[in-house]
Amino acid sequence: MNSVPFDLTGKRVYVAGHRGMVGSALVRRLAREGVTIVTVDRNDIDLRNQAAVFDWFAKVKPQVVFLAAAKVGGILANDTLRADFIYDNIAIATNVIHAAHRNGAEKLMFLGSSCIYPQLAPQPLREDMVLTGPLEPTNEPYAVAKIAGIKMAEAYRSQYGNDFISVMPTNLYGPGDNYHPEHSHVVAALIRRFHEAKAAGVKSVSVWGTGTPRREFLYVDDMADACVYLMRVYSGAGLINIGAGKDITIAEFARLVADVVHYRGEIIFEPSKPDGTPRKLLDVGRLEELGWRARTSLADGLKQAYQAYLTRR
Numbered sequence: 001m002n003s004v005p006f007d008l009t010g011k012r013v014y015v016a017g018h019r020g021m022v023g024s025a026l027v028r029r030l031a032r033e034g035v036t037i038v039t040v041d042r043n044d045i046d047l048r049n050q051a052a053v054f055d056w057f058a059k060v061k062p063q064v065v066f067l068a069a070a071k072v073g074g075i076l077a078n079d080t081l082r083a084d085f086i087y088d089n090i091a092i093a094t095n096v097i098h099a100a101h102r103n104g105a106e107k108l109m110f111l112g113s114s115c116i117y118p119q120l121a122p123q124p125l126r127e128d129m130v131l132t133g134p135l136e137p138t139n140e141p142y143a144v145a146k147i148a149g150i151k152m153a154e155a156y157r158s159q160y161g162n163d164f165i166s167v168m169p170t171n172l173y174g175p176g177d178n179y180h181p182e183h184s185h186v187v188a189a190l191i192r193r194f195h196e197a198k199a200a201g202v203k204s205v206s207v208w209g210t211g212t213p214r215r216e217f218l219y220v221d222d223m224a225d226a227c228v229y230l231m232r233v234y235s236g237a238g239l240i241n242i243g244a245g246k247d248i249t250i251a252e253f254a255r256l257v258a259d260v261v262h263y264r265g266e267i268i269f270e271p272s273k274p275d276g277t278p279r280k281l282l283d284v285g286r287l288e289e290l291g292w293r294a295r296t297s298l299a300d301g302l303k304q305a306y307q308a309y310l311t312r313r
């Protein structure tokens with residue numbers, strides 16, 4: 001596996017999706033790197049608009065690109081807004097990756113997701129398991145769009161020699177998360193639901209599904225640190241999983257969140273809501289071989305995430 005030092009110092013670094021949870025964590029993390037961070041608001045450039053993206057790239061010519069922009073959501077959003085998830089995410093990936101190539105970007109990192117792996121693949125999930133089996137139905141459109149982005153990065157490396165890499169993050173949480181009652185991921189959803197139940201003195205709180213699926217959670221500032229680290233040290237066609245290396249059942253996780261929020265009521269499960277894939281623990285062997293490990297424990301991360309929720313603007 002190639003480990004080629006890439007010096008970020010003094011470079012013009014474009015963070016696509018800079019207002020999002022990962023994008024804002026990347027901006028925080030890159031502030032320590034002596035780079036010129038370049039961003040553009042969605043109201044100015046909709047990354048689904050190819051002409052606008054090509055014009056902007058030709059003017060700004062970012063040297064490095066973190067492609068964190070995407071249509072993102074939890075299991076219910078993915079399962080209901082299926083056309084939006086595939087259209088937006090294929091459009092964003094194709095426009096930004098091609099624009100980076102056309103304008104000579106020295107390096108680009110595409111952010112995929114752990115949902116690209118087959119629904120029932122052996123665990124933990126290794127990077128070579130992509131496309132070895134059927135995908136999880138609830139987020140298949142999103143996963144197909146992410147796989148397209150991965151394949152584009154590989155194809156541009158093969159045909160044009162572009163140094164475009166792809167990383168596969170596990171479930172992420174932390175400051176700047178999306179707290180939408182239906183469309184959020186489980187961490188933000190339960191922080192908000194338990195907090196509101198505590199404030200209202202509600203006797204019980206419902207958690208979707210059976211509580212039996214297992215999930216791995218990585219604090220978003222660890223994710224940003226891993227991305228900057230890999231941008232500096234990794235250059236290759238293969239994917240790199242970014243994870244915490246351990247998982248937990250949703251039932252145990254809900255208990256953890258209730259404890260952090262100090263909610264004392266009952267937790268009841270709603271089996272009519274989708275469980276999604278039973279497990280998606282990432283194999284982080286490649287990441288550790290490259291010298292990076294997650295530092296924030298789930299207990300500490302949840303405390304910080306709850307504080308961020310309480311102080312969010």
Ligand SMILES: NC(=O)C1=CN([C@@H]2O[C@H](COP(=O)(O)OP(=O)(O)OC[C@H]3O[C@@H](n4cnc5c(N)ncnc54)[C@H](OP(=O)(O)O)[C@@H]3O)[C@@H](O)[C@H]2O)C=CC1
Pocket residue numbers: 016017018019020021022023041042045046047048067068069070071072088092111112113114169170171172173176177178185
């Ligand atoms: N959250 C998670 O658990 C995981 C996330 N990922 C990946 O990490 C990346 C970031 O995710 P996350 O930070 O959670 O997502 P967010 O939804 O928090 O951020 C996504 C960002 O993309 C921007 N964006 C979306 N559509 C467009 C568009 N058409 N034009 C311009 N900008 C757009 C949004 O802008 P605006 O805010 O203005 O709408 C937002 O800033 C994504 O690629 C996602 O697939 C991977 C695995 C897990």
Ligand SMILES: C[C@H]1O[C@H](OP(=O)(O)OP(=O)(O)OC[C@H]2O[C@@H](n3cnc4c(=O)[nH]c(N)nc43)[C@H](O)[C@@H]2O)[C@@H](O)[C@@H](O)C1=O
Pocket residue numbers: 072073074075076078113114115138139142170171172183184185186187189190206207208209210213215250273274275276277
């Ligand atoms: C990152 C990943 O995120 C998505 O996949 P997911 O991991 O299934 O995402 P999730 O966080 O929404 O659910 C995790 C588990 O949690 C349970 N669960 C309980 N109660 C709530 C709840 O209130 N909200 C949500 N969302 N889930 C709940 C839920 O039933 C499921 O078993 C992909 O669409 C895709 O976007 C992707 O790549």
